[in-house]
Amino acid sequence: MGVIKDILRTMDYGPSPESSEHVGVWLDEHKAGFGHFINGAFTKPGALFDVFNPANGERIARVSQGSAKDIDAAIAAALKAQAKWAALSGFERSKHIYALARHVQKRERFLSVLETIDNGKPIRESRDIDIPLVARHFYHHAGWASLIDSEFPDTKPVGVCGQIIPWNFPLLMLAWKIAPALAAGNTVVLKPAEFTPLTALAFAAICVETGIPPGVVNIVTGDGATGAALVAHAGVDKIAFTGSTEVGRAIRKATAGTGKKLSLELGGKSPFIVFEDADLDSAVEGVVDAIWFNQGQVCCAGSRLLVAEGAADALYAKLRARMANLRLGDPLDKSTDVGAIVAPVQLERIRRLMRQGEEEGLEFFRANDSLPDRGCFYPPTLVTGVDPASVLAREEIFGPVLVATTFRTPDEAVALANNTRYGLAASVWTENVNRAFEVAARIKAGVVWINSTNMFDAAAGFGGYRESGFGREGGREGMSEYRIADEPKPKPSASRSQRLNASPGVAPARNMDDAPDRTAKLYIGGKQARPDSGYSYAVLDSSGREVGLAGLGNRKDIRNAVEAAAKASSWGAATAHNRAQVLYYVAENLAAREDEFSRRLRAMTGMSARAAKSEVDASIRRAFVYAGYADKFDGAVHATRARFVTLAMNEPWGVMGIVCPNEAPLIAFVSLVMPAIAMGNCVVAVPSANHPLIATDFYSVLDTSDVPAGVVNIVTGEANALARTLAEHDGVDALWYVGDMDGAAQVEALSAGNLKATWTSPATIDWAKTQGRAFLRRATQVKNIWTPYGE
Numbered sequence: 071m072g073v074i075k076d077i078l079r080t081m082d083y084g085p086s087p088e089s090s091e092h093v094g095v096w097l098d099e100h101k102a103g104f105g106h107f108i109n110g111a112f113t114k115p116g117a118l119f120d121v122f123n124p125a126n127g128e129r130i131a132r133v134s135q136g137s138a139k140d141i142d143a144a145i146a147a148a149l150k151a152q153a154k155w156a157a158l159s160g161f162e163r164s165k166h167i168y169a170l171a172r173h174v175q176k177r178e179r180f181l182s183v184l185e186t187i188d189n190g191k192p193i194r195e196s197r198d199i200d201i202p203l204v205a206r207h208f209y210h211h212a213g214w215a216s217l218i219d220s221e222f223p224d225t226k227p228v229g230v231c232g233q234i235i236p237w238n239f240p241l242l243m244l245a246w247k248i249a250p251a252l253a254a255g256n257t258v259v260l261k262p263a264e265f266t267p268l269t270a271l272a273f274a275a276i277c278v279e280t281g282i283p284p285g286v287v288n289i290v291t292g293d294g295a296t297g298a299a300l301v302a303h304a305g306v307d308k309i310a311f312t313g314s315t316e317v318g319r320a321i322r323k324a325t326a327g328t329g330k331k332l333s334l335e336l337g338g339k340s341p342f343i344v345f346e347d348a349d350l351d352s353a354v355e356g357v358v359d360a361i362w363f364n365q366g367q368v369c370c371a372g373s374r375l376l377v378a379e380g381a382a383d384a385l386y387a388k389l390r391a392r393m394a395n396l397r398l399g400d401p402l403d404k405s406t407d408v409g410a411i412v413a414p415v416q417l418e419r420i421r422r423l424m425r426q427g428e429e430e431g432l433e434f435f436r437a438n439d440s441l442p443d444r445g446c447f448y449p450p451t452l453v454t455g456v457d458p459a460s461v462l463a464r465e466e467i468f469g470p471v472l473v474a475t476t477f478r479t480p481d482e483a484v485a486l487a488n489n490t491r492y493g494l495a496a497s498v499w500t501e502n503v504n505r506a507f508e509v510a511a512r513i514k515a516g517v518v519w520i521n522s523t524n525m526f527d528a529a530a531g532f533g534g535y536r537e538s539g540f541g542r543e544g545g546r547e548g549m550s551e552y553r554i555a556d557e558p559k560p561k562p563s564a565s566r567s568q569r570l571n572a573s574p575g576v577a578p579a580r581n582m583d584d585a586p587d588r589t590a591k592l593y594i595g596g597k598q599a600r601p602d603s604g605y606s607y608a609v610l611d612s613s614g615r616e617v618g619l620a621g622l623g624n625r626k627d628i629r630n631a632v633e634a635a636a637k638a639s640s641w642g643a644a645t646a647h648n649r650a651q652v653l654y655y656v657a658e659n660l661a662a663r664e665d666e667f668s669r670r671l672r673a674m675t676g677m678s679a680r681a682a683k684s685e686v687d688a689s690i691r692r693a694f695v696y697a698g699y700a701d702k703f704d705g706a707v708h709a710t711r712a713r714f715v716t717l718a719m720n721e722p723w724g725v726m727g728i729v730c731p732n733e734a735p736l737i738a739f740v741s742l743v744m745p746a747i748a749m750g751n752c753v754v755a756v757p758s759a760n761h762p763l764i765a766t767d768f769y770s771v772l773d774t775s776d777v778p779a780g781v782v783n784i785v786t787g788e789a790n791a792l793a794r795t796l797a798e799h800d801g802v803d804a805l806w807y808v809g810d811m812d813g814a815a816q817v818e819a820l821s822a823g824n825l826k827a828t829w830t831s832p833a834t835i836d837w838a839k840t841q842g843r844a845f846l847r848r849a850t851q852v853k854n855i856w857t858p859y860g861e
């Protein structure tokens with residue numbers, strides 16, 4: 071016995087490198103450089119840049135730097151191919167996507183080795199995780215292609231999609247982008263990251279083999295400038311981006327007002343929370359997968375360890391012991407756990423942040439400082455006693471560095487977890503199922519893993535809250551990003567701001583004290599409030615006669631309203647049944663005052679009695695519809711991995727800004743505000759600027775319907791000025807804007823600050839027809855909670 075024990079103790083793995091011969095042959099064949107893949111063929115190589123293997127610093131290929139002209143050509147090919155691709159039956163498209171899946175699977179070894187050589191990740195990961203997930207993604211989406219008509223009725227493809235991906239999971243990110251886009255009937259121009267373009271080019275070769283129609287998939291290599299040219303191109307209908315929050319912001323601004331659809335999957339600083347009753351040995355393995363997987367270059371890496379004070383010393387001790395067993399080195403070696411950092415600039419970024427941490431006097435632990443003498447390596451690192459204000463606790467390091475902080479109570483754990491501008495993922499470790507779900511519910515993140523971490527599957531949605539971006543990838547949630555409503559292009563509406571300022575007879579704002587009784591006030595925190603400015607504006611009827619005065623809201627009023635809305639957040643935690651009851655009450659009270667609302671509509675807009683009655687009737691019906699929906703917009707249980715339940719929960723955004731159009735003042739207000747509050751949001755609404763009195767009449771309906779104070783706040787005034795403040799406000803989580811083109815562009819550009827989700831429509835909407843699940847989907851964000859079962 072003793073002998074075997076000794077052998078086991080001293081036993082080491084011998085080197086066990088994966089053969090890279092076949093990849094070497096392929097790279098040799100392309101020694102002259104790779105061109106782009108446009109319209110089904112490779113272009114002649116243009117201006118070339120070098121691609122390196124980060125594990126040894128050797129150049130492995132040269133690829134073309136995509137110019138604006140290359141982007142033009144690729145978009146033209148995608149445009150030309152799109153109608154025909156979309157016109158194929160779902161079944162035909164699904165066969166194409168199945169073929170891609172099968173060919174990827176057949177080349178798993180080749181693609182794994184190429185990925186490892188290009189990116190530096192351990193072959194064990196590219197072989198067992200990245201490439202199998204790529205195949206899984208194409209298989210899953212082949213299925214969606216054939217189900218598209220029945221599962222996504224009344225929608226159509228977005229058109230040409232520009233897709234920009236990062237270097238941390240090069241082929242997997244390509245699959246996340248291309249598979250759903252193609253399944254939904256779009257064509258794509260994809261730009262891989264400049265550090266890791268090779269598997270995308272190998273994938274292009276697979277597209278040729280499987281006979282994907284020319285122009286359906288186009289791949290243009292290059293750096294950020296190539297990406298920017300793709301974003302700016304007028305022929306693009308949607309941009310899907312994964313990468314840094316900084317570039318995400320730039321893309322949000324660049325696409326503002328262009329009508330391009332946008333989804334952003336950005337950075338994170340995800341908490342990994344270990345409670346005292348957690349299974350610490352499992353948690354240690356969890357940490358390994360959370361922060362040392364892919365050298366920590368993972369957007370959802372569990373990079374902030376939050377551990378219960380009582381468990382901290384034991385956990386740290388186990389972690390240090392485990393770190394000593396991590397094998398760092400040649401990524402092609404099958405027993406390597408930690409490979410190379412993708413590029414020297416990323417290595418330098420990690421080192422810079424570590425120097426800052428050292429200056430703060432933080433305590434570092436590294437098991438093994440002996441690194442290979444060449445290549446980009448950084449050792450697994452544990453930093454303990456990190457103050458939440460430390461740069462290392464706030465900044466995304468994107469390296470194998472875990473920063474640890476202790477907490478005393480579950481409330482403190484949640485507060486620390488949410489103390490970040492990001493919200494991509496979280497991992498919760500406890501043997502107490504009640505606590506696990508409570509914490510999962512309270513964390514603001516798009517994905518929560520209970521007693522597990524970094525679980526992915528094509529059937530589950532993935533994506534962030536807050537500055538981690540918006541939109542989801544994977545499953546039904548991801549598919550809906552690639553479809554739009556199938557309706558004729560609506561006419562842009564007339565400019566609202568001009569109308570308000572230019573209408574003859576609009577009295578210059580006058581002091582409220584002149585006519586205190588006739589002025590409708592604002593409605594903030596359940597109370598009528600005088601506008602901060604002390605001014606009001608004249609509300610005119612269709613013949614230009616003054617029918618009343620409305621408060622002229624300003625920035626301060628919006629800020630007060632946002633504060634009131636944030637305070638009312640328990641509305642989102644109320645049961646859906648409770649919310650339904652309140653909404654029914656609103657609908658009933660509106661119905662009881664039908665005649666009064668009809669008269670007011672007529673007086674303000676000059677519409678016929680019949681039209682007014684019909685708008686009020688439709689509004690009442692709509693209010694009942696959303697009351698009915700309050701407890702029926704269910705989430706889902708996704709079919710992902712064996713022994714996991716993956717719950718997709720529809721959660722409210724929190725505070726929503728809603729800017730209503732001038733037209734249809736009652737039904738537009740009801741159509742926008744009711745779905746938002748039905749889903750548990752608290753709202754700051756800016757009603758029709760020209761006809762605000764119908765919304766101010768609504769206060770009394772809210773007051774008499776048990777709507778809690780702060781759930782609906784109403785600020786009247788110049789819509790675009792108020793929209794601006796809402797867009798800039800970091801306390802606003804989502805913003806709907808229906809108005810003119812300038813206002814829509816402004817809202818999108820200014821939303822880049824906290825990357826709030828926006829939905830803008832610079833068009834005349836037929837409100838009589840528009841209601842339903844599309845509104846509820848925009849009033850919520852999906853959180854996927856993964857829970858293992860079995861022991």
Ligand code: NAI
Binds near residue numbers: 295335
């Ligand atoms: P990056 O955001 O610059 O690169 C991602 C992709 O965007 C690449 O394809 C790049 O060429 C492209 N790109 C760059 N500038 C662009 C622009 N103006 N317009 C359009 N496309 C543009 O990220 P980078 O510089 O490689 O890494 C910096 C940091 O970003 C990392 O240290 C990490 O913190 C974070 N990051 C996060 C990722 C994630 O998965 N969420 C992935 C990569 C980086």
Ligand code: MG
Binds near residue numbers: 294
């Ligand atoms: Mg960059």
